Amino acid sequence: MNDTQLVEALRRLERPVEPGASFGEELFVKLQAQLEPRRTTRPIVLLAAALLAAALFGMAVASGAFRESPLTPPSYRVEVPRGATPGSTPGDVAEAALALPLLAGPEAVVVMTWVPGSAVFDLPDGTAVAYSDPFWAVEVTTAAGAGNLLILLDDGSLDIIEYLSAVPPTAAPPVTAAPPVTDPAAPLELAAADGRTISAPVLQIADAEALPSVQTLLASGDTLWAFVGFPYREDPAYLVRIDTRTNAFTPVALPGGAPLAVTAFDGAIWVRDAGALLRLDAQTGAVVASVPVSADWAPVGFDGEAIWVPRVGGIDLIDPDTGGALRRIDTREAAGHPYRRIAGPPAFGSLWDLDRSSGIVHRIDPLTGTDVATIAIGDEVDPEQCGADDLVPLVGIEGLPDAMVAACAGASVLIDPASNTYVGVVQAPAHGATVHDGTWWSLIVPGGVGGDWAAPGSLIAADPAGGPALETFKFGQPQTAGWSPIVAGASLWFVIGQRPEPNRGYDDNQRLARIPLAELSMAMEEGR
Amino acid sequence: MTPSLAEQGLPGVLGGVLTDDVAFRAWYDATLPRVYAYLYHRCGRDRALAEELTQQTFVDAIRTHGRTTADDRVKWVIGIARHRLADHFRALERRERSVLRLVSDRRAPEVTWVGPREADDDVADALRRLPAAQRAALVLRYVDDQPVREVARLLGRSEGAVESLLSRGREALRRTLGDER
Numbered sequence: 001m002n003d004t005q006l007v008e009a010l011r012r013l014e015r016p017v018e019p020g021a022s023f024g025e026e027l028f029v030k031l032q033a034q035l036e037p038r039r040t041t042r043p044i045v046l047l048a049a050a051l052l053a054a055a056l057f058g059m060a061v062a063s064g065a066f067r068e069s070p071l072t073p074p075s076y077r078v079e080v081p082r083g084a085t086p087g088s089t090p091g092d093v094a095e096a097a098l099a100l101p102l103l104a105g106p107e108a109v110v111v112m113t114w115v116p117g118s119a120v121f122d123l124p125d126g127t128a129v130a131y132s133d134p135f136w137a138v139e140v141t142t143a144a145g146a147g148n149l150l151i152l153l154d155d156g157s158l159d160i161i162e163y164l165s166a167v168p169p170t171a172a173p174p175v176t177a178a179p180p181v182t183d184p185a186a187p188l189e190l191a192a193a194d195g196r197t198i199s200a201p202v203l204q205i206a207d208a209e210a211l212p213s214v215q216t217l218l219a220s221g222d223t224l225w226a227f228v229g230f231p232y233r234e235d236p237a238y239l240v241r242i243d244t245r246t247n248a249f250t251p252v253a254l255p256g257g258a259p260l261a262v263t264a265f266d267g268a269i270w271v272r273d274a275g276a277l278l279r280l281d282a283q284t285g286a287v288v289a290s291v292p293v294s295a296d297w298a299p300v301g302f303d304g305e306a307i308w309v310p311r312v313g314g315i316d317l318i319d320p321d322t323g324g325a326l327r328r329i330d331t332r333e334a335a336g337h338p339y340r341r342i343a344g345p346p347a348f349g350s351l352w353d354l355d356r357s358s359g360i361v362h363r364i365d366p367l368t369g370t371d372v373a374t375i376a377i378g379d380e381v382d383p384e385q386c387g388a389d390d391l392v393p394l395v396g397i398e399g400l401p402d403a404m405v406a407a408c409a410g411a412s413v414l415i416d417p418a419s420n421t422y423v424g425v426v427q428a429p430a431h432g433a434t435v436h437d438g439t440w441w442s443l444i445v446p447g448g449v450g451g452d453w454a455a456p457g458s459l460i461a462a463d464p465a466g467g468p469a470l471e472t473f474k475f476g477q478p479q480t481a482g483w484s485p486i487v488a489g490a491s492l493w494f495v496i497g498q499r500p501e502p503n504r505g506y507d508d509n510q511r512l513a514r515i516p517l518a519e520l521s522m523a524m525e526e527g528r
Numbered sequence: 529m530t531p532s533l534a535e536q537g538l539p540g541v542l543g544g545v546l547t548d549d550v551a552f553r554a555w556y557d558a559t560l561p562r563v564y565a566y567l568y569h570r571c572g573r574d575r576a577l578a579e580e581l582t583q584q585t586f587v588d589a590i591r592t593h594g595r596t597t598a599d600d601r602v603k604w605v606i607g608i609a610r611h612r613l614a615d616h617f618r619a620l621e622r623r624e625r626s627v628l629r630l631v632s633d634r635r636a637p638e639v640t641w642v643g644p645r646e647a648d649d650d651v652a653d654a655l656r657r658l659p660a661a662q663r664a665a666l667v668l669r670y671v672d673d674q675p676v677r678e679v680a681r682l683l684g685r686s687e688g689a690v691e692s693l694l695s696r697g698r699e700a701l702r703r704t705l706g707d708e709r
Contacts, residue, residue, distance in 0.1 A: 003704055009651045010670040019564040023579050028556055031586055357591065 034396060058485030188496060190459055198473060198523050200513040202496065203247060217495065218264050218280045218514075219488035226495075226512065227262055239285045242512075244489025254278075254287035265302040266320065272300055277309065277318070291323035295495055301346065315351070315366070329366055331406060347393035347404060348417040353389055354406055359383030361406060361415060373420040375459075376415045377406055380425045385409035393417075397435050400464055405430050410444075418469065424466030436487040437517070440464040444495055450464045457481030461524060471524050475489045482513060491516050542601065546590065555601065560586075562602055562687040563609050570613055570667045572656040583615060585609040610672065614682040617664030662697030665690050 001009070044116060181285040190198040218225045224242040239252040254271065261272040268288070274406040279289040306317040306326050317327040350372060351364040364372040377383060386408035394403045394414075403423060406413040407430035414423040428442040435441070440462040456475040459482065463470060473482065475496075485494040491514045563585055568578040571655045585608050592608070657665055661683075668679040669690070680690045 001705060003698055006698055006705075010655070010666060011673070012571045013652060013655075013671055014565065016561065017565045017568050018561055019568075019579060019582065020575070023582075024560055027560070027579075027583055027586060028553070030583070031590060032552075032557070357587070405616050518652055 034257055043056050053285045070517075082479055123202075179356060188480065188482075190473035190515075191476055192471060192473055192523065192527055194522050194527060195527055196474075198515060198519055199513040203512045203514065216262060217486045217488075217493060218269060219493075220264060220269070223283065224486070224488050225285070225487040226269075239280070244491065244493075247514075252288075259299070263300055263302075270300055270302075270307075272309075275309070279320075289323065291318060315346075347391075347395075348402070350417075352391040352404060354383070354386055356383045356386055361404075363417075363420060375413075375415055375422055377419050378422045378425070381408040381411050381413060383408075386413070392430070394435065394464070397464065399438055400435070407431055412440075426462050426464060426466055427468045428460045428462040434485045434487060434492075435464045436492075438464070439470075441485045441487075441492060444483055459485070461520075471527060473523075487517065490518070492520060537606070542589070545601075556586075559602055559605055562708050563605055566606055566609050566625060567613060569652075570671055573652055581609065581612050610668070610674075610682065614664065614668065617660050617667075618683065620660035622666075650705065651701075654701055657704060658697055658700050660706075662693050662700060665693035666697045666701065669694055 068415045075270045142404060172524070188200040188202050190200065202513065216227050218227070222244050224244050226240040226242065228240055239254060241250040241252060242248070263270045263272075264282065267282060269282050271278040278287050279290045281288055291434075300310070302320070307320050309316045309318055315329045316325060317329070318324065319326050346366050348367075351366050353362045353364060354360070354377070355362065359377045360521040361375040361377060362371050363375065364370065365372050375385070386406055389519065391404060391406050394400070394405050396402070402417060404415040404417050410429055412426040412428060412430035412433065414426065414466075415421070416423050426440055428440055429444060430442075433440055433442040442460045442462070444458045444460060457480060458475065459473040460469045461473075462468070480496060482494045485492055487493070493512055493514050496511050496513050542555070545551045560581075560582070563580060564582045567581045567585070568575070571577045571581060585605060588608050589605050655666065658666070664683055665679060668674045668682060669676065674682070676687050676690050676694075680687045683690065
């Protein structure tokens with residue numbers, strides 16, 4: 001296919017497509033409410049749908065098979081005993097519920113939801129299915145972790161109209177060991193505005209031709225973990241374990257492809273890939289548990305009891321011991337905030353969401369979905385430049401009060417979760433920032449990571465309590481940029497990428513820079 | 529600061545549409561499918577994402593209509609949708625390759641649709657697998673037929689960078705399609 005044919009193929013992509021009827025009606029009502037609160041005439045069709053839904057719920061409850069959940073309505077769940085025989089023949093809701101535990105777990109959690117319009121369901125194998133007609137959806141997750149089951153029932157007769165058994169994650173493709181360490185590249189020079197310089201050793205961890213990208217770094221004691229591989233591609237994915245005492249590298253193959261998100265908690269490293277949540281031994285990288293979850297970029301969280309797994313439209317709670325589903329929370333919509341889309345796990349006992357149009361942070365009760373506080377983010381940043389779902393906790397930093405951080409363009413807004421008040425702004429990016437020993441470290445890539453690196457990148461030091469940058473160190477090579485700073489083994493580490501020429505080629509960022517914290521402190525002291 | 533149209537006594541682009549229930553309904557019914565289809569085919573044929581971007585577009589349209597005038601209301605709303613799409617791609621790019629340790633992040637999952645595949649689904653699938661920056665450039669330049677200068681403005685990049693993205697994107701797309709066929 002030549003360029004002309006390719007462009008023609010792209011131009012032919014567009015054709016008429018209708019949104020789901022219920023989406024159109026719901027948005028219309030929302031817009032009317034936004035336009036003029038007094039004009040709240042709801043279409044008769046919505047009323048009819050609501051009445052139908054209520055009637056169906058009544059039937060379900062009357063059947064005795066379901067009890068009302070304390071969770072976000074409309075949602076019903078029931079504990080199903082083991083041992084029932086799989087069934088796929090049409091039947092009523094009660095029959096369907098009894099036929100559910102075909103996955104043979106010791107317990108199955110069944111969540112039954114009336115879906116009034118089109119919806120997308122994520123399947124644990126990383127795919128999704130979409131439906132556009134009203135239906136009941138019954139979703140089952142078992143402690144056996146074999147997968148979710150989705151049974152769709154039509155809106156009238158409650159017959160089963162489709163029966164899907166999700167496919168468990170596919171076996172890991174065979175991977176080859178990562179190449180050994182190659183020659184270290186030239187040191188990276190960093191320069192302050194007044195000419196002070198720092199020289200950082202640069203370590204090669206893999207062959208750029210063989211591995212596509214270092215996504216992120218995580219630290220655990222003296223061990224640094226680099227996550228290598230690009231999501232949704234079939235290239236092998238690796239963890240690279242780095243002993244910060246010796247700089248020795250050990251590749252560890254990941255089953256199931258590249259990670260979408262990684263998090264460290266509960267003495268383990270958690271990797272979310274396109275079909276599963278993996279628990280890794282924090283010392284060896286060995287996979288010690290695997291739970292099927294939907295594919296999503298959101299990292300998982302842990303509140304001491306449950307793993308919180310964000311997904312499109314909500315968050316699921318999973319038992320860390322059994323992998324079984326504990327609770328399903330839908331969070332996509334909220335009265336008065338049409339953009340609401342909560343990605344992160346809860347922090348400080350709440351879900352957090354930023355309305356970019358108003359600059360208001362909503363603190364939300366995860367059980368009821370209602371606001372428990374609203375906090376204005378102040379006028380030092382343009383809220384439109386903030387990420388609607390970029391709110392994360394800053395917790396347990398010695399000498400610093402805990403804070404909620406909203407990520408905005410080139411700045412980070414701090415919120416005090418104890419008083420639900422705006423604290424101030426750190427004039428450094430939140431993405432990839434790390435805070436250590438009273439200093440906030442961020443890296444800036446001109447034009448973004450994939451951007452036009454005509455200018456050098458920068459390493460920024462700031463006061464995590466707020467205020468302007470304390471120091472900016474520019475990278476010495478024009479086409480060099482860095483990201484993912486983290487402290488391990490008394491050094492600041494980050495990934496560096498380099499381009500041979502502006503706008504030409506791409507190296508795939510397979511090097512790490514390491515700067516001893518003592519050198520950074522000394523350089524900053526000299527500047528004061 | 530320039531006074532708003534309302535302050536100047538002028539109607540916004542939606543004029544009397546917003547004050548008349550019947551006119552608003554007619555405008556909405558005529559515009560919704562156009563906006564939705566525009567976003568659906570450009571954001572990876574992900575219905576949930578297309579709905580979210582559509583919602584943002586309409587909310588923005590009502591919120592900002594008083595700041596401008598335009599002869600073609602649909603074209604004006606599509607312009608807003610284009611900005612939302614560019615925002616989406618920029619966020620996607622940031623998420624693809626940024627560090628997720630401090631900031632939580634997400635992206636819509638890959639979607640496999642049930643039902644018969646359409647003739648151009650392989651092109652749409654291949655496009656969806658590209659890095660966000662290349663995908664954004666290809667979509668805005670070729671699907672949306674925007675000039676390179678406008679693509680550069682929407683993505684916050686130089687024209688040279690956009691040309692480079694287009695070149696790499698075409699090559700990657702060709703390679704992906706070649707692998708599948």
